[in-house]
Amino acid sequence: MKKIILVIIYSFFWRNFLKIFIGLKYINRKTLKNKKQFILIANHNSHMDTMAIMSAIPSRYIHKVHPIAAVDFFGGSLLNKILMRYLVNATLIKRDRNDTENDPIDAMDKMIKKYRSLILYPEGSRGSPGIMTNFKKGLAYLIQRNPNIKVIPVYLNNIYKTLPKGRKLIIPYNCSIEFGEPIQFRSFELDDILSDSEIALKKLMK
Amino acid sequence: MNKIFNSIDLTYEIQWVIAIILMILVFATLLFWIWSLIKPSRLVDEMQTRTRSWWVMCFIFVFASIVNPIITYFALGFLSFITLREIYSLLSLREMDRSVLFFCYLSIPIQYFLAFQGYYTLFLIFIPVFMFIIIPFLLVLTGETKDIIRSMCILPTSLMLGVFGISHLALLINFPEMNSNGVSGKALLLFLIFITEANDIMQFVWGKIFGKHKILPKVSPNKTWEGFIGGVISTGIIGYFMGFLTPLNSWQLILLSSTIAIFGFMGDTIMSAVKRDFGVKDMSNAIPGHGGVLDRVDSLSTTASPFFHMIYFIIITS
Numbered sequence A: 001m002k003k004i005i006l007v008i009i010y011s012f013f014w015r016n017f018l019k020i021f022i023g024l025k026y027i028n029r030k031t032l033k034n035k036k037q038f039i040l041i042a043n044h045n046s047h048m049d050t051m052a053i054m055s056a057i058p059s060r061y062i063h064k065v066h067p068i069a070a071v072d073f074f075g076g077s078l079l080n081k082i083l084m085r086y087l088v089n090a091t092l093i094k095r096d097r098n099d100t101e102n103d104p105i106d107a108m109d110k111m112i113k114k115y116r117s118l119i120l121y122p123e124g125s126r127g128s129p130g131i132m133t134n135f136k137k138g139l140a141y142l143i144q145r146n147p148n149i150k151v152i153p154v155y156l157n158n159i160y161k162t163l164p165k166g167r168k169l170i171i172p173y174n175c176s177i178e179f180g181e182p183i184q185f186r187s188f189e190l191d192d193i194l195s196d197s198e199i200a201l202k203k204l205m206k
Numbered sequence B: 001m002n003k004i005f006n007s008i009d010l011t012y013e014i015q016w017v018i019a020i021i022l023m024i025l026v027f028a029t030l031l032f033w034i035w036s037l038i039k040p041s042r043l044v045d046e047m048q049t050r051t052r053s054w055w056v057m058c059f060i061f062v063f064a065s066i067v068n069p070i071i072t073y074f075a076l077g078f079l080s081f082i083t084l085r086e087i088y089s090l091l092s093l094r095e096m097d098r099s100v101l102f103f104c105y106l107s108i109p110i111q112y113f114l115a116f117q118g119y120y121t122l123f124l125i126f127i128p129v130f131m132f133i134i135i136p137f138l139l140v141l142t143g144e145t146k147d148i149i150r151s152m153c154i155l156p157t158s159l160m161l162g163v164f165g166i167s168h169l170a171l172l173i174n175f176p177e178m179n180s181n182g183v184s185g186k187a188l189l190l191f192l193i194f195i196t197e198a199n200d201i202m203q204f205v206w207g208k209i210f211g212k213h214k215i216l217p218k219v220s221p222n223k224t225w226e227g228f229i230g231g232v233i234s235t236g237i238i239g240y241f242m243g244f245l246t247p248l249n250s251w252q253l254i255l256l257s258s259t260i261a262i263f264g265f266m267g268d269t270i271m272s273a274v275k276r277d278f279g280v281k282d283m284s285n286a287i288p289g290h291g292g293v294l295d296r297v298d299s300l301s302t303t304a305s306p307f308f309h310m311i312y313f314i315i316i317t318s
Helices: A002-022 A048-054 A059-064 A078-087 A104-113 A138-144 A192-206 B011-036 B042-066 B069-091 B093-118 B120-141 B148-171 B185-210 B226-240 B250-278 B293-317
Strands: A025-026 A039-044 A065-072 A092-093 A117-122 A148-159 A177-178
Touching: A002 A048, A002 A059, A002 A078, A039 A048, A039 A138, A048 A065, A048 A078, A048 A117, A048 A148, A048 A177, A059 A065, A065 A078, A078 B042, A092 A104, A092 A192, A117 A192, A138 A192, A138 B148, A148 A192, A148 B093, A148 B120, B011 B042, B042 B069, B069 B093, B069 B293, B093 B120, B093 B148, B120 B148, B148 B185, B148 B293, B185 B226, B185 B250, B185 B293, B226 B250
Parallel strands: A025 A177, A039 A117, A039 A148, A065 A092, A065 A117
Antiparallel strands: A148 A177
16 A cells, blocks of 8 residues: 555656756666665755656565655654655664664664665754765764675755755756666775765765 | 637648648658768757657647647747747746746736737737836835836837737737638738748758858857848748749749748847857757747747738738
8 A cells, every 4th residue: 555655646646846947857767776775875955856766766676665764854744754755765763873762773773684675864953065075974884883784875966956954835947867787895894985985976976 | 629720721732831831841860860960060960859759849839820829829838838948947037036027927928818819909009019018117116226227128029029029929820810811811821931941941951061151240140141131031932932922923922931030030149149049059948959039930939920011011001
């Protein structure tokens, strides 16, 4: 049931809406095909980012892909939580790691162990356009625990212009979403993982 | 399905034009295919991509123009929409212009609705009079006056380029005077687009073969006097032979086609200059080999309204 809802919303509505009305171009989307499990890392400037990425995912396993969102921003009311769970397929996590029982890394790790794929914004939150801030360490912890998972960089070019931070009106703008090849990490040291993924994403920016 | 196709009343003339278009496309495809077998080069590759795009564009256009007129209106409105989107994606507009852009897009359905209803006067003045006042006022409402002159000039002008010109194509379809006494709006539409695109191709071909003296070396190095004059003359000749689509006599036809050729050249150079200012070669890469949609319809946006008003003048005075 959840899969049908997600397929209708993303593969049918959002994909066509973004393609025809907004003018979004999907570049190298075939890299997602035939990959069972992956982590997508992307730059984050707008709420449209998640819609664009979710609309690009093949409908066959869209129900197994979970965008990661912050519980303090999106999990305000019960209605919000239900909408996030069923319409965005999101997993809500905490931003900090003070509470050992609800550790965000553990929560994400659990999803991966259940053969789910994740969409992560390693910058933490919506930054200012064009400037990439340093990646948060959570991504590296997650990859250290699951070294075999494929990490695919996704570059969202100009999508923020359709719906900038703090605006409510969606305006068409020719933009593109580009998928890279899975990252080969030099080693699974914390710093190497972070810098490798940053370099991979910046390579797509050119 | 029946409803979509029941209005296909392909007259003898329109069937002929479609046949001619198909023959030209087949001829071009075969020519470049043989050429690429004998002597492969980058120019031939580019020509082949262009021809492939022409196939797609002609198919869409012929389909959109022979089915139910309402689909034609939607197709032309969508063309305006893509053109505007291309312009606004290249302009680095101010953040607060976003809400005004919404009203610019909103003028497309209004303009095409006026064309559909045939409200001639309102159609003519909606953009040049109303939008030229309303849009600057909406910009003022945003409250930020820094760089406001730039936005005030650009946004209404973009509507003239992207909406006003192209919507004259839609006005041709069921305008009362254009659809009586043996005159067919659809045939006139086909004539205009055929002439404009033939002029583009002819200027390109003449310029490639004989081009020596540049007209505007700074703006568009590909445009030459030889290409321009050859294009205008051959467009006049083509217009003369395509005259069976129109109610005009021979000298009117030749004069009209040559004027269209000159206006097409103007539109082409205007867009070249705009692109040069943006620092890009093509508006986008929507059509392989041609660049953006605006690169293809640039001449159409300046030929449509002169053509309409000249034809209108000739029809009501004769």
